[in-house]
Amino acid sequence: MDYRPLPVGVDNFEKLMTNGYYFVDKSLLIKDLLDKKGDVSLFTRPRRFGKTLNLSMLQYFFEDAGSQSEARREQEELFQNLKIMQAGEKYLSHMGKYPVIHLTLKSAKQPEWRLAFHMLRRELAREFRRHDFVLGRDGLTEREKERFLRLRDESASYEEYLDALRFLSDCLFRVCCRKTVILLDEYDVPLENAFFEGFYEEMLTFIRSLFESALKTSGSLEFAVITGCLRISRESIFTGMNNLDIISVLSRSYGEYFGFTEEEIVRICQDYRLEGKYGTIKEWYDGYVFGNTNVYNPWSVIQCIREMSEDKNAVPSSYWANTSSNRIVRTLIETADETAKKEIEALIDGESIVKPVHEDITYEEIYKSTEYLWNFMFFTGYFRKSREWLDSQDSLFVEMSIPNREVKSIFRMKVMGWFDEKIKAKDRSR
Numbered sequence: 083m084d085y086r087p088l089p090v091g092v093d094n095f096e097k098l099m100t101n102g103y104y105f106v107d108k109s110l111l112i113k114d115l116l117d118k119k120g121d122v123s124l125f126t127r128p129r130r131f132g133k134t135l136n137l138s139m140l141q142y143f144f145e146d147a148g149s150q151s152e153a154r155r156e157q158e159e160l161f162q163n164l165k166i167m168q169a170g171e172k173y174l175s176h177m178g179k180y181p182v183i184h185l186t187l188k189s190a191k192q193p194e195w196r197l198a199f200h201m202l203r204r205e206l207a208r209e210f211r212r213h214d215f216v217l218g219r220d221g222l223t224e225r226e227k228e229r230f231l232r233l234r235d236e237s238a239s240y241e242e243y244l245d246a247l248r249f250l251s252d253c254l255f256r257v258c259c260r261k262t263v264i265l266l267d268e269y270d271v272p273l274e275n276a277f278f279e280g281f282y283e284e285m286l287t288f289i290r291s292l293f294e295s296a297l298k299t300s301g302s303l304e305f306a307v308i309t310g311c312l313r314i315s316r317e318s319i320f321t322g323m324n325n326l327d328i329i330s331v332l333s334r335s336y337g338e339y340f341g342f343t344e345e346e347i348v349r350i351c352q353d354y355r356l357e358g359k360y361g362t363i364k365e366w367y368d369g370y371v372f373g374n375t376n377v378y379n380p381w382s383v384i385q386c387i388r389e390m391s392e393d394k395n396a397v398p399s400s401y402w403a404n405t406s407s408n409r410i411v412r413t414l415i416e417t418a419d420e421t422a423k424k425e426i427e428a429l430i431d432g433e434s435i436v437k438p439v440h441e442d443i444t445y446e447e448i449y450k451s452t453e454y455l456w457n458f459m460f461f462t463g464y465f466r467k468s469r470e471w472l473d474s475q476d477s478l479f480v481e482m483s484i485p486n487r488e489v490k491s492i493f494r495m496k497v498m499g500w501f502d503e504k505i506k507a508k509d510r511s512r
Contacts, residue, residue, distance in 0.1 A: 128463025130381035190272035255302035337375030369485030
């Protein structure tokens with residue numbers, strides 16, 4: 083029997099829909115964003131949980147495709163069988179109504195500041211090129227057009243890049259007479275990379291200026307959605323941004339939009355005639371809890387379903403092992419003590435641990451306490467939340483455990499291996 087192709091590594095919404103890939107409908111995320119009316123929403127989720135695809139979906143829904151009826155029709159066709167189309171005119175009236183700026187920052191993962199800044203400059207230039215239609219319309223002064231061209235052609239000064247996002251947003255607002263939607267993907271990747279490569283302050287200064295100028299009390303902003311893996315301290319990058327709504331894995335809202343729910347997994351198994359494999363998939367890839375919502379790892383489920391649909395005797399694997407944020411965890415394990423090793427051994431044996439949770443993370447402090455090891459592992463997808471509570475001093479505590487068999491295999495193969503390497507390195511140094 084022929085099945086719809088599964089979108090392994092496909093994170094462009096238009097490509098996914100027009101090429102007939104299997105799509106798990108998350109389009110009601112659009113409805114919730116419009117209902118909640120967040121000014122700037124920051125979603126933090128583990129790697130490979132659908133953040134990039136969701137941002138792409140938001141772009142294709144909200145972006146003004148132009149006045150041509152053919153472009154409008156094609157935009158509607160992308161969403162024609164999705165849940166958002168039944169949500170009502172209140173929501174559909176927002177389709178194709180806004181200029182959209184969409185940036186991904188993952189290309190800034192470079193070994194030195196010069197290369198990282200070059201890639202960020204290139205990414206910004208790509209968005210300026212995508213919107214250079216404004217140069218042929220009324221609304222901009224000659225000086226503004228000249229600056230626009232410099233940013234588009236990657237010939238602007240460093241100072242001009244510091245508020246380039248705000249400048250592009252203002253240009254679009256003045257020309258299109260509609261406020262802009264700003265979508266920023268993997269915002270924390272440049273910061274994490276810069277910390278380990280030794281140019282954190284340069285990157286922090288640039289990202290803070292780029293974001294704050296565009297997102298903090300901007301008259302040209304309709305709303306913004308930012309995604310990343312970790313919540314970076316408000317004091318280090320989002321200084322004074324009172325309009326920031328942070329939706330972490332502990333937040334009660336939006337839990338069903340990143341990862342697959344139980345209902346969605348049952349449907350996928352039915353669609354690929356793999357009902358008999360449901361228990362195996364659950365054992366290996368279930369167990370994450372976002373707010374009050376139980377979800378499966380979508381990256382691993384898609385890959386496993388694809389292999390099982392081709393060969394029903396295929397065995398599950400740890401597909402997620404090489405996609406998560408291992409560098410921080412490995413570095414922290416190199417500084418951890420024997421107590422941490424014993425706790426990880428207990429986790430592998432099926433036990434749970436209780437740890438305080440610090441949602442505001444600063445890279446400068448990650449070596450100051452072993453507690454940061456547990457926090458980084460929790461927020462990057464190594465643990466599931468069993469329960470949470472506040473103590474008498476209103477400090478948040480979470481009971482954590484390994485979510486599933488896939489992550490347990492990562493602990494056995496990788497995490498314990500890092501501890502062993504640490505011990506061997508100490509022995510060699512004696």
